[in-house]
Amino acid sequence: MWPKEFDYVRASSVDDAIQQTSDNTDAKILAGGHSLLPAMKLRLSEPGKLVDISRLADLKGISANGTLSIGAMSTHAEIAASADVQQYCASLATACGMVGDHQVRNFGTLGGNIAHADPASDPPTVLVAAGATIHIKRSRGERSVSAEDFFIDLFTTDLEDGEVITRIEVPNLSGHKAAYVKMPHPASRYAIVGVAVILEMDGDTCKSARVAVGGATVSAMRASGAESALSGSSLDDAALNAAASAVQSDISDALMGDVSYPESYRQAMSGVYLKRAVKAALG
Amino acid sequence: MSTRMFGSGIKRREDPRLITGKAKYTDDIKLPGTLHMAVVRSPHAHANIKGIDTSAAEAMPGVVAVYTGEAMNLPIPTGALIPDCNLITPEHPSLAKEKVRYVGDGVAIVLAENRYQAQDAADVVKVDYEVLGAIINPEDATKDGAPQLFDDVPNNVAFRWLMGGAENQEASNKVFEAADVVVKERIVQQRLQPTTMEPRAALAQWNAATEEMTLWVTTQNPHIHRVLLSGIIGVPEHKLRIIAPEVGGGFGAKIDLYPDEALACWASLQTGRPVKWTETRSENYVAMTHGRDHVEYVELAATKDGKVTGIRSTVYAGMGAYLTTFGAGIPTILHALIYCGVYAFENAFADVIGAFTSATPVEAYRGAGRPEATFLVERLMDKMANALDMDPTELRRKNLIPKFEDGYAAPTGVTYDSGDYEPALDKVLEMAGYSDFRKEQEEARKNGKYLGIGVTTYTEICGLGPSEVNGAIGFQAGGWESSIIRMSPTGKAQVLIGVSPHGQGGATSFAQIFSDGTGIPMDDIEVVHGDTNTTPMGWGTYGSRNAAVGGAALAGAITKFKDKAKVMAAHMLEAAVEDIEYEDGQLYVKGSPDNAKAIQEIVLMSHLGWDMPAGAEPSFEVSNFYNPPNFVYPFGAHIAIVEIDAETGTVELKRYLAVDDCGHQINPMIVAGQIHGGLAQGIGQALCEGSIYDDNGQLLTGSMMDYAVPRADMFPNFELDHTVTPSPHQPLGIKGVGETGTIASTPTVYNAVMDALKPLSVESVDMPLTPYRVWEAIQNASNGGSA
Incomplete structure (x- = not known):
C-alpha cells in the first residue's frame, strides 16, 4: 500500500521513453500500471523512476489491414470491444x-500485460497460439519476435532494458475455428490453466492446429504434441483423448503450481481444458 | 390509515452514503498534526528476540520516534475466563519482548510525519531473531515434542473443558455403549480469515489540557473497548472516549481491543500528538484475528430404528498465539451447548482442548462456535442416515424435538426458548421438490452427471445474553443492553443505543421499532450509536444480539415513553391516566379520538414545563436497561443442490433454499440481506475459503491472490422463505438472524457435495471443497486407494 519514493515522468515519445530508461537502470516503463503498481505497493518492486x-x-x-495491428497501449477493454479483433x-x-x-481492463494494456509476463494471465496464451508477432523499438532501431519466443519464463521475456513494445501483430484467423477457455483460480481469477486452440478446418477434418497453454506453466507455451494429435484428425473422441494426453506431456517440464492447485492437478486439467477448448472452437 | 413500520421491508437509510462513498470511516478522519504509526511485525512464526536495533530507523526522514516493547507495559487482556477447565492465560504484550509467537506479532512501532516515512523506517528496524520451531495444527500442538510457545503452558494446552464434567462423560459413555449403531468422523474446521471490507484502523488523540483521550477505532463494541483500554493505558473511563465511526464489517474480528489500538493511544500519550494507524490488507490478514480452526473427532449414537441417542466429541481448538477476548468461550460455551441442534438426543458430551499454536490468534467469526457445532451434528446425521440406509430427511424428521412454545430443556443444560421445526423442514422440502429431485438425481447418475442434495435442520443460541449466565461462564462482560430516547422540543427523536451496528442496518431497524411504537415519523428519528460519550453503556454488536437484546431494550424504553406521554396527556385532557389511549402518535381519552393530543404537542409542553402534572419531570427523555432472561434460538431448514464436474472436481451450486425462523421480522429486506451475507460466508467456508500455513508458520494465503473470498458469481439466486415462531421472552418476539446463514449453510453444501459423490465412493474431503481437493478425492476413490 505504501510504495517507496519514486520519480515520475511522462515520456514525450517512444524514443524519449527509450532514452530515459536506457540512461537509468533504476527506471521502469509504466504502462497501465495494473501489474507494476501493486508490486510497488507491496514493495516487491522498488523502481526509482517511472517513465509513463x-x-x-x-x-x-x-487496425486491420491483412493482419491485425494492436498498439501496445491499447487497453484490454478496447481490445475486447474491437470489431477488428473480433x-x-x-x-x-x-x-x-x-x-x-x-x-x-480500462487501464491495463496489452503491451504492459505481455511485458510483465504473468504466467497465469490470459492474453499471452492466445497470442502464442495465434502466432502473433511482438514489435519492439530500441535505440538501435526496431526488431520483432514471435510471441512463442517472446515468453521465456516466469515474469521473463525476450524484452531487454531500453526496449519498448510498440505493437502486437496478429494474423488474420477469421477463417479458423478458435477458442480460449480457462479454469479461473477461485481467489485471483487468474488461470489455473488456460488453453487456446486455433484450428484450420477442411470440412470435418482438422487440417492444422495450433495449441497454447498458460496458467499451468511458467509461461505461455506452444503444445506441439497436442497440435500433432489434432492435425489431420476428424477431432473425434480418440483424437481429443490423444491430444489431451499429449498436451500433458508437452508441458511436463514447465509446470507451475501453487499452494491450492499443485502442478499435477494443473497438468491433468490441461488435458481436460484442451478438449473443452476444441469443443468450444467447433461451437 | 397508517402503515406499520415494524415488519416493513423499507430500504436501509444507511445505504445511500455507503454506496456513494460519502460515509466516513476511521481512516477518513483527519486531524492536524497527526503522526502516522507503522508496526514492525515478526516475519517468523516463533522466535526469540535477541535484540532490536532501531538506530537506522530513528535516523530516517520524518521519523519522530521508534519504540519497542521494552518501553511500555501494555498487556492485552482476555475476556473469556471459562471456569473448571484449568485455563491458563499467559501475558499478551502489545509488542513482543522476549519472543514472537506468530507471523505478524508486533515487535516495534515507528511514528513519522507521514505514512510513507513510517513504512520506510519500519523497513530498516533490525531485529535479531533466533528462529524456533513453528506449530500450526492444534492437535499436533498438544503432542509431546511439539514446539512450546509458553514456558508455563505444558503441551500448549490453554485449557481442557469437559461439558458437564466427568459425570456427563460417564453418562455419555453409557449412551454409546447401549447404541446399536455408532458413526464417526474426523472433521477439520479450517482456519478462516474474516475479510472485512474495511481493514482495521485507529486514530488516537490525547488532549493534555483536559487530560482526555479520544480513540476513533474500527470496533463492534466501543464500550468494551473503553473498559479494556482504560485498564491498559491508565486513562480513567470518564476521560476516555471511544468512537466507532462507520465500520466496514466486523464478523467478530472487531470485538477485540487490539495491541495496535492500545499502541496508538499510548503513542499519542507519549508524543502529545494525534496518532493514526491504518493497516494494509496484507497486515490485516496476518494480524486481525482468524476464525474456526478445529480438529474434531466426533461420534453419533443411535438405535437401529433411527432414534439418535447421543453425540460426543473430542475437539482440538486452535487458539493461535494468544487468547483473544472471547477466544476460550467459542469452542466451549458457544459451541458444545448447541450439540443437540433441533433433535431430541438423550445426551451430548464434548471434550474440548484449547491449544496455543504459532499462528494468528483466533476469535469469533460469524457464528462463532455454532457453525462448527451445526456442521458436526449435521454431518453425522447424514452419515448415520447412510449407515442405517435411511433417507437423511426422514432421520432428521424422526428425531426432531416436537413443537414447544415456552421452553425446552436440552441435555446440554440450556433451555431453548421456542421451536417448531417440522413446518420449516416441510416448507423447504416442498420448495426444493425433494422427492422429484431424488428421481432426477437417479436419472442424472445414469448419464454420468453427479447431482447432490444436502438438507440441514438447525437451531442456534444467540442474542447474548443473560448477564447472570455471562458471570457463570466466565465472560467478563454484562449481557444486557440499553436505550435512551431523547426528544427535542420540536418532537424530533434521538434514539441512543448501546449496541454498535456496523453493517447490520440497525439505524433503520431501530428507527422502525421506535416509529412503530410511538407514531413518530421515520424522518423525525435519528438512531445514534458508536460513541461512548453520547450513547448509554452497552455491550456492543456481536452474537446476533443487536436486535434481539438491543431491540428489547428499545421496546422497554418505548413502553416508558408511552407511559410518560400518557401522564402528560391525561393532565392536558383532564382525564385519568388509565383512560388515555395512545394510537399512531395521538393520545386521547377512550371513546373520544376526535379530541386528541399529538405526541409532538405533548413533548413540546413537557419541554416548556409551564404546566406539568404533579410530580412529573419536565423535558422528555426516557432510558431503559434490559437484561435478557434467556438467549434466543432461531432455527430453520436449508437445502443445497449441487452438481459436480467429475473431470475437474468443480462444484456448481445450482440451487440454495433457506427457510429461517427468527420470530417476528422488523424489516424483511434486512433479514434477507443478513441471510444472504451469512450464506455467502458459510458457503465460502464449504467451497473456497481457508487459511494455509506452511511448516514454518508462514501464512501462504496472505493476500486475495491466494485466499479465496466467495464472490457473487459463485451463487445462484438464493430462494428464501420463513416461518414465524416468536420468542416467548423477547418483548418484540424477535430472534437474532445475523449468523444463521453461516451456521446452516456450510454443512448443507458439504452434505450436498458428499451426496453427489456417493456413487464415486468418496466419503470425506476436508474443507474447503476446492476443485483440486474434490478431484483428488475422486481420483483416489476410483483408484481404489485411500487418500
Missing part, C-alpha cells in the same frame, strides 16, 4: 475480456 508511456498516441489504436482473432478479445475486472 500510456498516453503516447503512437502506441495506441487497433473478426481477426475473436479469442484474443475473449481473453482480454477475462482479464481482471472493469477497472483493470
Whole structure:
C-alpha cells in the first residue's frame, strides 16, 4: 500500500521513453500500471523512476489491414470491444475480456500485460497460439519476435532494458475455428490453466492446429504434441483423448503450481481444458 | 390509515452514503498534526528476540520516534475466563519482548510525519531473531515434542473443558455403549480469515489540557473497548472516549481491543500528538484475528430404528498465539451447548482442548462456535442416515424435538426458548421438490452427471445474553443492553443505543421499532450509536444480539415513553391516566379520538414545563436497561443442490433454499440481506475459503491472490422463505438472524457435495471443497486407494 519514493515522468515519445530508461537502470516503463503498481505497493518492486508511456498516441489504436495491428497501449477493454479483433482473432478479445475486472481492463494494456509476463494471465496464451508477432523499438532501431519466443519464463521475456513494445501483430484467423477457455483460480481469477486452440478446418477434418497453454506453466507455451494429435484428425473422441494426453506431456517440464492447485492437478486439467477448448472452437 | 413500520421491508437509510462513498470511516478522519504509526511485525512464526536495533530507523526522514516493547507495559487482556477447565492465560504484550509467537506479532512501532516515512523506517528496524520451531495444527500442538510457545503452558494446552464434567462423560459413555449403531468422523474446521471490507484502523488523540483521550477505532463494541483500554493505558473511563465511526464489517474480528489500538493511544500519550494507524490488507490478514480452526473427532449414537441417542466429541481448538477476548468461550460455551441442534438426543458430551499454536490468534467469526457445532451434528446425521440406509430427511424428521412454545430443556443444560421445526423442514422440502429431485438425481447418475442434495435442520443460541449466565461462564462482560430516547422540543427523536451496528442496518431497524411504537415519523428519528460519550453503556454488536437484546431494550424504553406521554396527556385532557389511549402518535381519552393530543404537542409542553402534572419531570427523555432472561434460538431448514464436474472436481451450486425462523421480522429486506451475507460466508467456508500455513508458520494465503473470498458469481439466486415462531421472552418476539446463514449453510453444501459423490465412493474431503481437493478425492476413490 505504501510504495517507496519514486520519480515520475511522462515520456514525450517512444524514443524519449527509450532514452530515459536506457540512461537509468533504476527506471521502469509504466504502462497501465495494473501489474507494476501493486508490486510497488507491496514493495516487491522498488523502481526509482517511472517513465509513463500510456498516453503516447503512437502506441495506441487497433487496425486491420491483412493482419491485425494492436498498439501496445491499447487497453484490454478496447481490445475486447474491437470489431477488428473480433473478426481477426475473436479469442484474443475473449481473453482480454477475462482479464481482471472493469477497472483493470480500462487501464491495463496489452503491451504492459505481455511485458510483465504473468504466467497465469490470459492474453499471452492466445497470442502464442495465434502466432502473433511482438514489435519492439530500441535505440538501435526496431526488431520483432514471435510471441512463442517472446515468453521465456516466469515474469521473463525476450524484452531487454531500453526496449519498448510498440505493437502486437496478429494474423488474420477469421477463417479458423478458435477458442480460449480457462479454469479461473477461485481467489485471483487468474488461470489455473488456460488453453487456446486455433484450428484450420477442411470440412470435418482438422487440417492444422495450433495449441497454447498458460496458467499451468511458467509461461505461455506452444503444445506441439497436442497440435500433432489434432492435425489431420476428424477431432473425434480418440483424437481429443490423444491430444489431451499429449498436451500433458508437452508441458511436463514447465509446470507451475501453487499452494491450492499443485502442478499435477494443473497438468491433468490441461488435458481436460484442451478438449473443452476444441469443443468450444467447433461451437 | 397508517402503515406499520415494524415488519416493513423499507430500504436501509444507511445505504445511500455507503454506496456513494460519502460515509466516513476511521481512516477518513483527519486531524492536524497527526503522526502516522507503522508496526514492525515478526516475519517468523516463533522466535526469540535477541535484540532490536532501531538506530537506522530513528535516523530516517520524518521519523519522530521508534519504540519497542521494552518501553511500555501494555498487556492485552482476555475476556473469556471459562471456569473448571484449568485455563491458563499467559501475558499478551502489545509488542513482543522476549519472543514472537506468530507471523505478524508486533515487535516495534515507528511514528513519522507521514505514512510513507513510517513504512520506510519500519523497513530498516533490525531485529535479531533466533528462529524456533513453528506449530500450526492444534492437535499436533498438544503432542509431546511439539514446539512450546509458553514456558508455563505444558503441551500448549490453554485449557481442557469437559461439558458437564466427568459425570456427563460417564453418562455419555453409557449412551454409546447401549447404541446399536455408532458413526464417526474426523472433521477439520479450517482456519478462516474474516475479510472485512474495511481493514482495521485507529486514530488516537490525547488532549493534555483536559487530560482526555479520544480513540476513533474500527470496533463492534466501543464500550468494551473503553473498559479494556482504560485498564491498559491508565486513562480513567470518564476521560476516555471511544468512537466507532462507520465500520466496514466486523464478523467478530472487531470485538477485540487490539495491541495496535492500545499502541496508538499510548503513542499519542507519549508524543502529545494525534496518532493514526491504518493497516494494509496484507497486515490485516496476518494480524486481525482468524476464525474456526478445529480438529474434531466426533461420534453419533443411535438405535437401529433411527432414534439418535447421543453425540460426543473430542475437539482440538486452535487458539493461535494468544487468547483473544472471547477466544476460550467459542469452542466451549458457544459451541458444545448447541450439540443437540433441533433433535431430541438423550445426551451430548464434548471434550474440548484449547491449544496455543504459532499462528494468528483466533476469535469469533460469524457464528462463532455454532457453525462448527451445526456442521458436526449435521454431518453425522447424514452419515448415520447412510449407515442405517435411511433417507437423511426422514432421520432428521424422526428425531426432531416436537413443537414447544415456552421452553425446552436440552441435555446440554440450556433451555431453548421456542421451536417448531417440522413446518420449516416441510416448507423447504416442498420448495426444493425433494422427492422429484431424488428421481432426477437417479436419472442424472445414469448419464454420468453427479447431482447432490444436502438438507440441514438447525437451531442456534444467540442474542447474548443473560448477564447472570455471562458471570457463570466466565465472560467478563454484562449481557444486557440499553436505550435512551431523547426528544427535542420540536418532537424530533434521538434514539441512543448501546449496541454498535456496523453493517447490520440497525439505524433503520431501530428507527422502525421506535416509529412503530410511538407514531413518530421515520424522518423525525435519528438512531445514534458508536460513541461512548453520547450513547448509554452497552455491550456492543456481536452474537446476533443487536436486535434481539438491543431491540428489547428499545421496546422497554418505548413502553416508558408511552407511559410518560400518557401522564402528560391525561393532565392536558383532564382525564385519568388509565383512560388515555395512545394510537399512531395521538393520545386521547377512550371513546373520544376526535379530541386528541399529538405526541409532538405533548413533548413540546413537557419541554416548556409551564404546566406539568404533579410530580412529573419536565423535558422528555426516557432510558431503559434490559437484561435478557434467556438467549434466543432461531432455527430453520436449508437445502443445497449441487452438481459436480467429475473431470475437474468443480462444484456448481445450482440451487440454495433457506427457510429461517427468527420470530417476528422488523424489516424483511434486512433479514434477507443478513441471510444472504451469512450464506455467502458459510458457503465460502464449504467451497473456497481457508487459511494455509506452511511448516514454518508462514501464512501462504496472505493476500486475495491466494485466499479465496466467495464472490457473487459463485451463487445462484438464493430462494428464501420463513416461518414465524416468536420468542416467548423477547418483548418484540424477535430472534437474532445475523449468523444463521453461516451456521446452516456450510454443512448443507458439504452434505450436498458428499451426496453427489456417493456413487464415486468418496466419503470425506476436508474443507474447503476446492476443485483440486474434490478431484483428488475422486481420483483416489476410483483408484481404489485411500487418500
